[in-house]
Amino acid sequence: MKLLVCVSKTPETTAKIAFTNNNSEFDTAGVQFIMNPYDEWYALVRAIELQEANGGTVTLINVGTADNDTIIRKGLAIGADDAVRVDAKPGSALFVAKQIAEYAKGKDFDIIFAGKETIDYNGAEVGAMIAEFLDLPFISFASHLELSGNVATVSRDIEGGTEVLEVATPFVLSASKDLAEQRIPNMRGIMMAKKKPLNVIPPVAFEDLAVINSYELPPAKTAVKLVNPEDMDELIRLLHEEAKVI
Amino acid sequence: MVLVLAETTKGKFKKAAFEAVSYGYQTAQLLGTECAALVLGTASGAEELGKYGAAKVYHVQDASLDNLDSQVYTAIISELVGKLEGTVVILSHSSTGKSLLGRLAVRLNAGSVAGVNSLPSVEAGVFKVRKPVFSGKAISEFELRSPNKVLSLMGNSYQPKIVGAPATVENPNVSVPARRIKVKEVKRVEGITPLPEAELVVSAGRGMKGPENWGIVEELAQVMGATTACSRPVADADWRPHHEHVGQTGIAIRPNLYIAIGISGAIQHLAGVNNSKTIVVINKDPEAPFFKAADYGVVGDLFEVVPKLTAAYKKFKAEQGG
Numbered sequence: 154m155k156l157l158v159c160v161s162k163t164p165e166t167t168a169k170i171a172f173t174n175n176n177s178e179f180d181t182a183g184v185q186f187i188m189n190p191y192d193e194w195y196a197l198v199r200a201i202e203l204q205e206a207n208g209g210t211v212t213l214i215n216v217g218t219a220d221n222d223t224i225i226r227k228g229l230a231i232g233a234d235d236a237v238r239v240d241a242k243p244g245s246a247l248f249v250a251k252q253i254a255e256y257a258k259g260k261d262f263d264i265i266f267a268g269k270e271t272i273d274y275n276g277a278e279v280g281a282m283i284a285e286f287l288d289l290p291f292i293s294f295a296s297h298l299e300l301s302g303n304v305a306t307v308s309r310d311i312e313g314g315t316e317v318l319e320v321a322t323p324f325v326l327s328a329s330k331d332l333a334e335q336r337i338p339n340m341r342g343i344m345m346a347k348k349k350p351l352n353v354i355p356p357v358a359f360e361d362l363a364v365i366n367s368y369e370l371p372p373a374k375t376a377v378k379l380v381n382p383e384d385m386d387e388l389i390r391l392l393h394e395e396a397k398v399i
Numbered sequence: 400m401v402l403v404l405a406e407t408t409k410g411k412f413k414k415a416a417f418e419a420v421s422y423g424y425q426t427a428q429l430l431g432t433e434c435a436a437l438v439l440g441t442a443s444g445a446e447e448l449g450k451y452g453a454a455k456v457y458h459v460q461d462a463s464l465d466n467l468d469s470q471v472y473t474a475i476i477s478e479l480v481g482k483l484e485g486t487v488v489i490l491s492h493s494s495t496g497k498s499l500l501g502r503l504a505v506r507l508n509a510g511s512v513a514g515v516n517s518l519p520s521v522e523a524g525v526f527k528v529r530k531p532v533f534s535g536k537a538i539s540e541f542e543l544r545s546p547n548k549v550l551s552l553m554g555n556s557y558q559p560k561i562v563g564a565p566a567t568v569e570n571p572n573v574s575v576p577a578r579r580i581k582v583k584e585v586k587r588v589e590g591i592t593p594l595p596e597a598e599l600v601v602s603a604g605r606g607m608k609g610p611e612n613w614g615i616v617e618e619l620a621q622v623m624g625a626t627t628a629c630s631r632p633v634a635d636a637d638w639r640p641h642h643e644h645v646g647q648t649g650i651a652i653r654p655n656l657y658i659a660i661g662i663s664g665a666i667q668h669l670a671g672v673n674n675s676k677t678i679v680v681i682n683k684d685p686e687a688p689f690f691k692a693a694d695y696g697v698v699g700d701l702f703e704v705v706p707k708l709t710a711a712y713k714k715f716k717a718e719q720g721g
């Protein structure tokens with residue numbers, strides 16, 4: 154089976170969020186980058202598990218510039234067979250999805266995996282967009298996936314519950330927690346990753362329809378009001394009269 | 400036109416549906432156009448959406464639409480939008496809306512913004528709208544440059560307002576394609592407001608020491624009518640079910656009130672809850688980072704404080720006559 158996993162690069166979770174160039178760009182100075190956790194921990198690992206059980210290949214794809222190669226090599230060290238980098242700045246979700254769809258078109262991937270969202274732009278859009286470009290079914294927020302022949306049974310997280318769905322390959326899926334268990338690359342994986350193919354391909358032309366003009370930081374929180382632990386009536390009064398939330 | 404997808408659960412409109420219609424109505428006012436609502440699948444009371452500003456309600460009453468199939472929903476919405484250039488489609492930022500947004504953007508050749516939390520601005524024909532990014536640590540302003548646009552509205556960020564009377568419900572003549580995704584089962588926790596929709600949330604962390612101690616948290620939540628949540632290590636250790644895990648790698652929520660009990664307030668936890676309107680932190684460590692993000696803080700032992708808070712709430716309710 155042929156599996157494709159879309160991975161994104163995001164700032165590390167404790168990174169300081171600041172902006173530059175008149176608040177029009179994210180300030181990357183001193184920021185550590187990681188593979189988006191949903192892509193790495195769940196989507197990639199579940200794809201590798203399926204490959205281990207059924208044979209075939211796991212290809213990892215990223216849209217980004219050469220400084221993304223570190224996280225791509227990490228994905229190869231975890232167990233992907235080969236990788237593709239579309240050599241372009243990922244301008245928007247639509248841009249990224251278009252590039253990935255162009256690559257995947259006609260290559261007969263059985264399942265295309267994405268993470269449920271990235272932890273920087275929190276859009277959750279890329280998977281759905283790829284599915285539409287390729288006219289494939291899309292299952293979002295998958296927390297469980299079993300395959301029997303070409304039929305997949307997938308649990309999908311919904312508000313306050315889960316849907317159990319059945320779909321035939323090919324399809325696109327976005328991974329949420331529980332789809333797999335995070336894997337730490339071992340020494341052998343890291344050594345092998347150095348020799349695995351990483352193909353760099355040029356982007357296709359595309360005009361963005363949604364652009365970010367500027368960023369700002371949320372207003373600073375006012376100092377916490379401490380309430381005497383013996384006086385919970387006072388806390389209730391504050392929540393009722395001042396905060397007006399109860 | 401502004402077209403709003405009004406979501407239902409088991410045939411009843413979600414609060415998010417009224418929020419989205421109200422938001423759609425205001426957006427239509429800004430653009431000098433009309434707002435229509437779309438209801439897919441079994442639902443009762445669709446005319447009520449008129450009260451929130453829908454001039455027209457389209458209801459495709461086909462039971463195969465009771466659960467999402469993003470291809471089917473996209474086909475119907477794009478057929479309704481049709482060849483009209485310049486439609487703004489408004490979705491809820493829910494498991495349904497999030498799954499549709501990107502698809503619709505591609506199909507309608509539309510710029511899209513996921514999870515907006517305030518009204519757009521339209522000046523000299525330039526359409527701008529804001530949304531939180533970096534898990535709530537910043538806000539970005541998007542400009543949409545296409546005639547069609549798709550937005551998803553963050554839950555609990557726009558107050559529904561009654562502005563009119565019930566609307567006429569029309570059964571539009573659209574084709575409903577066959578589903579490619581089969582629903583085998585839908586499992587729901589009954590009787591509890593799901594976390595992403597909850598206005599009151601009581602959340603607890605590792606300070607609880609073990610799952611056997613959760614009774615006091617559940618009791619507080621129960622008397623308040625709140626939904627329970629937890630920190631990541633608590634879900635990882637299976638002290639609590641995974642769907643309760645909030646934070647950067649769990650669910651992001653923005654209730655009116657978030658009560659954090661025995662949670663240190665790590666940056667990854669805050670990322671999922673820092674958009675809550677009011678935050679109360681109960682922690683015995685006055686240096687816990689959560690206090691910096693809190694509106695109200697109680698420095699004390701949770702095993703003593705929580706039962707007192709529950710008792711105080713019961714007293715308050717009794718005084719309120721409820």
Ligand SMILES: Cc1cc2nc3c(=O)[nH]c(=O)nc-3n(C[C@H](O)[C@H](O)[C@H](O)COP(=O)(O)OP(=O)(O)OC[C@H]3O[C@@H](n4cnc5c(N)ncnc54)[C@H](O)[C@@H]3O)c2cc1C
Nearest residue numbers: 604605606630631646647648661662663665667668683701
């Ligand atoms: C990539 C990444 C992603 C992550 N994503 C998330 C996420 O989505 N959500 C999340 O929650 N975490 C996440 N984490 C983990 C996060 O960094 C913290 O480890 C976690 O939030 C801590 O959970 P906690 O506050 O319950 O436990 P602790 O940090 O152990 O805090 C327990 C708190 O309880 C207090 N306490 C103890 N006993 C009592 C008592 N008797 N009375 C009152 N207070 C008491 C202590 O003072 C302490 O502050 C992530 C980490 C990483 C690296």
